[in-house]
Amino acid sequence: MIRSFLTTSWFLVTSLLSVAAWGQSASRSDLTAAFDSANATYERGEFEAALEQYEVILDSHRHFETEFNAGNAAFKLGELGRARLHYERAALLQPTNEHLEANLALLKSKVVDRITPIPQLGLSNWLSSWVGPGRVRAWVIWALFWWTAAWALWGFRWRKSSRDSRSTLAFFGVASLFLGLVGLWGARESNLRAQTPSQLVVMDDRVDVLSTPSSGGTVLFQLHEGARACILDRTAGWAEIQLDNGNVGWIPTAATEDV
Amino acid sequence: MTTTPLFSSFVRLAWVVAVAFSALGEGSPAWGQEASVEVTVNSTNVSQGDVLRLTVTFVNCKVREIDPPNIQGLEWRMGPSTSNSTQWINGVTTSEQRFTYGYVVTGSKEIQIPSLLWQTNEGKLKSNPVRLLVQGNGSPAASQGTPKTQSRTVNRDLVTSIEPSKRTVYLGEPLVLSYKIYNRYNNLDVRKYDIPELEGFWKETVRGPEARWEPQLINGKRYNVATVRQIVAFPQQTGTLVLKDFTLNGYLRINFFEGREIQATCDPVEIEVLPLPESAPPNSLGTFANLTVEQSLSADSLRTNEAVTYEVTFRGAGNLKFVREPEVAWPSEFEVFDPEVEDQISITAKGERGSRRFKFVAIPRAPGDYALPSFSATSFDPLTGRHVTSSAPAIKLHVARDILGEGEASGLTFTHQQDVQVLNQDVRHILTSVSTFYPKSRPPWTTWAFGLSMGASPLLFGLMALARRKRKQEQRDVRGTRRKRALKALKQSLAQSSPATIEAVGEAMEQYLMAQTGLDRSSLTREAVRLRMAATDESLAQSWDDLWVACEMQRYGASSGDLESLTSRLIELAETTENVRK
Numbered sequence: 001m002i003r004s005f006l007t008t009s010w011f012l013v014t015s016l017l018s019v020a021a022w023g024q025s026a027s028r029s030d031l032t033a034a035f036d037s038a039n040a041t042y043e044r045g046e047f048e049a050a051l052e053q054y055e056v057i058l059d060s061h062r063h064f065e066t067e068f069n070a071g072n073a074a075f076k077l078g079e080l081g082r083a084r085l086h087y088e089r090a091a092l093l094q095p096t097n098e099h100l101e102a103n104l105a106l107l108k109s110k111v112v113d114r115i116t117p118i119p120q121l122g123l124s125n126w127l128s129s130w131v132g133p134g135r136v137r138a139w140v141i142w143a144l145f146w147w148t149a150a151w152a153l154w155g156f157r158w159r160k161s162s163r164d165s166r167s168t169l170a171f172f173g174v175a176s177l178f179l180g181l182v183g184l185w186g187a188r189e190s191n192l193r194a195q196t197p198s199q200l201v202v203m204d205d206r207v208d209v210l211s212t213p214s215s216g217g218t219v220l221f222q223l224h225e226g227a228r229a230c231i232l233d234r235t236a237g238w239a240e241i242q243l244d245n246g247n248v249g250w251i252p253t254a255a256t257e258d259v
Numbered sequence: 260m261t262t263t264p265l266f267s268s269f270v271r272l273a274w275v276v277a278v279a280f281s282a283l284g285e286g287s288p289a290w291g292q293e294a295s296v297e298v299t300v301n302s303t304n305v306s307q308g309d310v311l312r313l314t315v316t317f318v319n320c321k322v323r324e325i326d327p328p329n330i331q332g333l334e335w336r337m338g339p340s341t342s343n344s345t346q347w348i349n350g351v352t353t354s355e356q357r358f359t360y361g362y363v364v365t366g367s368k369e370i371q372i373p374s375l376l377w378q379t380n381e382g383k384l385k386s387n388p389v390r391l392l393v394q395g396n397g398s399p400a401a402s403q404g405t406p407k408t409q410s411r412t413v414n415r416d417l418v419t420s421i422e423p424s425k426r427t428v429y430l431g432e433p434l435v436l437s438y439k440i441y442n443r444y445n446n447l448d449v450r451k452y453d454i455p456e457l458e459g460f461w462k463e464t465v466r467g468p469e470a471r472w473e474p475q476l477i478n479g480k481r482y483n484v485a486t487v488r489q490i491v492a493f494p495q496q497t498g499t500l501v502l503k504d505f506t507l508n509g510y511l512r513i514n515f516f517e518g519r520e521i522q523a524t525c526d527p528v529e530i531e532v533l534p535l536p537e538s539a540p541p542n543s544l545g546t547f548a549n550l551t552v553e554q555s556l557s558a559d560s561l562r563t564n565e566a567v568t569y570e571v572t573f574r575g576a577g578n579l580k581f582v583r584e585p586e587v588a589w590p591s592e593f594e595v596f597d598p599e600v601e602d603q604i605s606i607t608a609k610g611e612r613g614s615r616r617f618k619f620v621a622i623p624r625a626p627g628d629y630a631l632p633s634f635s636a637t638s639f640d641p642l643t644g645r646h647v648t649s650s651a652p653a654i655k656l657h658v659a660r661d662i663l664g665e666g667e668a669s670g671l672t673f674t675h676q677q678d679v680q681v682l683n684q685d686v687r688h689i690l691t692s693v694s695t696f697y698p699k700s701r702p703p704w705t706t707w708a709f710g711l712s713m714g715a716s717p718l719l720f721g722l723m724a725l726a727r728r729k730r731k732q733e734q735r736d737v738r739g740t741r742r743k744r745a746l747k748a749l750k751q752s753l754a755q756s757s758p759a760t761i762e763a764v765g766e767a768m769e770q771y772l773m774a775q776t777g778l779d780r781s782s783l784t785r786e787a788v789r790l791r792m793a794a795t796d797e798s799l800a801q802s803w804d805d806l807w808v809a810c811e812m813q814r815y816g817a818s819s820g821d822l823e824s825l826t827s828r829l830i831e832l833a834e835t836t837e838n839v840r841k
Contacts, residue, residue: 031696042689062697069689076686103686137695140704144712151716155723184704191702 031057035066042069047076054086062194064093068100075107080226081203081257083107088201088228088259092194095132111226117244136190143183150176197258200239202227202251209249213238220249228259294320294381298372301416301443304392305364308519310336310511313372315386317356320379325358328375332366332391336513361513367393416443419452419505419525427531430497431546432641433577433610434530435465438488438505440523442472443480447521448510454488455504459496459532461578463606465489491611493546493578494532503527535639537646544638547577552636554651563661566622571634571651574614579604582615588632592625626660738777745774746837750830759822761814768810768829772803775836796839802832 038053054070057063071086087104094100108114131139153173160166202223210217213235223229229241232248239256242248294317301312311333315325327335338360345354364370372389417440424435438454465488472483494500505525512518535546544550550573557568573582579602589595596619604613623629635650704710733740749771756763773783776791785807792800806828813825 028696032693035693036691039689039691057696060699062699064694065690065692072686072689099687099690106684106686109684136697136702140709144709147713148716151720155720158723158727187704188702 031061031063035063038066039069042073047073051077051082058086058089062089062093064090064097067093068097068103071103071107075103080107080111081201084111084226084228085201085203085257085259088199092132092259095129107226112224113227115227115244118246131186131189132193136187136194139183139187139190141183143180143187145180146176146178146183147180150174150180197231199228199230199259200241200251200253200256201259202229202255203257204255207251207255209241209247209251211249213240213250217250221247223251231258294318294379294384296320296375296377296379296384296386298375298386298389300372300389300391303390304394306394307364307367309364310513310519311362311364311391312359313362314357314359315377317358317377317379317384319354320381320384321354321356322377322379325377327360328372330362330370330372332364332370332393333362333372334365335360336363336517337361363513364391364393366391369393417441417447417507417509417521417523419507419523421502421505421525421528423502423528423530426529427533428494429533429546429639429641429644430535431493431495431578431639433491433493435608435610436490436492436502437486437608438490440485440487440507441475441477442483442485444511446512448512449485450508450510452487452507453505454490455502457490457492457502459498459500460492460494461581462493463491463578463580463611465491465606465608467608489608491606493581494530497532497534500530500532501527502530535646536644537639539639540637540646542637543646544573544636545577545581546641547575547579547638548640548642550575550577550636550638550640550647551649552634552651554631554634554654556631556654556656559655560657560659561623562659563623563626565661566620567656569619569621569631570616571619572614572616573636575638576610576612577638578611579613579615584617585634585636587619587634589621590623590629592623592627592629594622594624596620623656623658626658629656629658630654631656741774742777745771746833748774749833753826753830759826761810761822761825764822764826764829765810765814768806771829771833775840792836799836799839802835806832 034053034057038050041053042050051070051073054066054073057066058070067086067090071083071090074083074086084107087100087107090100150173153169153176157166157169157173160169202225204225206222206224208219209221209223211220229243231239232242233240237253238250239253240248241251297316297318299314299316305311327338339358342357345352370391370393374385374388377384377386420439420441422437422439428434440449467489470485470487472485475482475484503525507523509521510518511521553572555570561567571585573579584598598617598619601616601618604611631654633650633653635648637646637648640647749767752767752770769783772788773780776788778787785804788807789800789804792803809825813822
């Protein structure tokens with residue numbers, strides 16, 4: 001009887017997973033074909049056409065490799081702002097990728113504005129790195145693992161006859177469930193940050209940063225194409241930004257693009 | 260820098276000679292011109308404090324000695340200095356005797372030098388009147404507001420000047436700037452002069468002899484001119500560059516005890532610097548006239564680890580000090596040391612000209628035939644107004660294997676390693692592997708895969724819980740469980756006994772009846788079965804009784820019925836029993 005239950009449930013799960021995988025693979029094959037086509041265009045040196053193809057994919061999907069390659073194409077075209085935008089978006093997905101770090105470093109050396117970051121509190125950095133937009137996938141895997149572990153521990157608990165063993169397994173089961181819920185929270189938080197842009201990149205050659213969100217404000221400093229800043233606040237047509245060196249001002253959003 | 264001693268000695272000597280000569284000729288009938296006296300000044304437009312030179316010229320007449328005339332508005336300070344001259348033109352002799360005095364202007368607005376009566380050997384003669392116009396205060400402090408007019412109009416006996424060799428040049432084209440002092444004073448001490456900074460120029464000072472006064476006639480006036488400095492200037496920016504503020508501070512000695520400060524400055528000079536007519540190539544060296552380049556090697560054949568000297572020489576007119584170390588395409592097997600720079604540059608009033616030579620010492624570390632490619636240098640030639648390229652032909656070098664010493668059987672006596680030089684930077688290549696595409700429209704937990712993955716664990720857990728509960732129930736009701744499974748067990752037993760025997764059929768029937776009636780094997784009799792079945796259904800009890808008899812008949816040979824039909828009857832009766840007792 002037990003075997004029949006397990007067989008039935010296994011069949012059910014695998015069937016559902018297969019259906020889901022089939023649906024995913026159909027869409028994925030199209031995206032992969034488009035991605036490969038854009039890569040071939042890039043290889044031929046047609047960077048402008050390649051960039052357009054990459055951006056078509058990125059209109060509907062987040063994809064690290066596509067963002068990275070789009071940044072490369074924009075860099076080859078000399079469009080530093082566009083290249084920075086795609087690299088920063090790629091960094092949201094995989095912040096520690098070695099190739100991305102190398103390209104970003106090269107790009108920063110070409111940007112007119114050299115912004116030296118001021119030291120920040122270690123705790124906020126640490127927290128930001130853990131719930132950053134690029135951590136969604138890791139949090140999902142984390143949550144799935146502990147969620148599954150919790151149920152498995154509880155299931156395994158039935159096989160134990162010793163009272164102590166059963167108590168221990170029950171405790172670890174609860175702990176795993178807690179960790180799984182933490183993973184779900186982290187995934188939700190990271191996704192929220194990915195959905196809500198917290199940075200922008202300057203796309204114009206040069207733009208004034210003012211003291212107030214109006215054209216009559218005092219010009220505090222100027223930014224050039226490719227500079228990146230954190231968004232503190234928004235009003236109609238304006239964004240309050242903070243540079244990594246601590247400078248704060250208002251910038252017209254028409255001259256920028258959200259990461 | 261004082262002109263007084265030599266010049267004064269010469270004047271005195273000339274005066275003595277002239278007086279002696281005139282004395283010899285006194286009373287001679289050769290004087291054919293009318294005697295007169297003229298009073299002249301060096302300037303009729305003066306300022307207060309200026310030194311005015313007043314000259315009284317006695318033409319064809321002589322005086323022994325005269326006192327300085329007392330003139331209102333003028334204060335005598337020095338003189339007289341005297342001079343005599345005699346001219347014979349077409350048999351007519353004209354003699355002149357001059358007395359020059361120095362006066363300081365003290366009056367204002369207008370000063371009249373009236374006609375003066377002079378006692379000469381020709382009798383009393385009247386001189387001409389002179390009118391002087393005084394223009395304000397001539398002190399240095401007051402002249403700061405109008406330096407240009409002060410320098411030229413008020414004090415034109417002392418003038419500074421910047422004289423460029425060209426007024427219009429190309430960017431980087433050299434021009435020579437001469438800083439000159441024009442002086443008509445005999446007793447001027449030049450104490451200090453300021454050469455201004457040249458903004459927008461790279462400059463080289465021409466080394467020459469110490470400045471000295473040289474006489475020069477300008478507009479009929481005799482000036483002492485000194486060139487205090489000459490600079491070869493290379494304009495580094497386009498547009499109109501203004502040269503000014505060449506100032507002079509001197510001391511004008513009036514007599515042994517007295518004198519006054521005097522100052523002069525120059526008019527601004529504009530230099531028009533033109534941009535290069537063509538865009539300069541990336542490797543252009545700048546603006547040079549007749550630039551040539553040569554390259555040479557000290558040997559065309561040598562052995563490994565022997566040094567060879569490679570020379571690159573730039574030769575031409577221009578700022579050769581701007582020429583940087585050339586980038587030579589050395590073979591990687593060469594170890595090259597920093598070059599020695601050898602300049603043979605002459606900076607003269609004609610400009611800068613010469614050569615700059617870079618001498619590299621290189622050591623080939625591996626044998627082979629090498630070639631240093633042709634070397635070219637591009638520069639803008641202001642003479643032709645276009646960029647020209649000078650090339651030096653390629654050089655070949657044969658490097659033979661080094662003679663092996665003892666223990667150097669391998670022939671590799673030196674390992675030459677060098678750091679990898681980063682020549683250019685570029686982004687890393689695109690990534691071709693494909694990771695997961697995340698739709699922007701939905702978060703990960705709304706996907707099928709995530710939902711199933713999250714739901715699978717509790718689902719399995721629930722199924723296991725159900726199974727466990729069922730197993731426990733069965734463990735609590737063994738008999739009931741056995742009864743429920745009696746039909747299935749019967750069919751399995753019959754299916755397993757192939758070919759079917761009456762013993763197997765009997766055993767299966769006994770097992771079934773024990774499960775259904777709850778009797779054990781020892782109490783399972785025909786009567787006991789009939790009674791238990793009759794409690795449920797009388798006909799059912801009769802059917803089982805009949806089947807029991809049939810089985811016994813079959814087993815003990817009383818009947819030779821079909822075993823298959825007996826099996827079918829058993830299954831059919833068992834199913835009927837299940838239905839009846841449900």
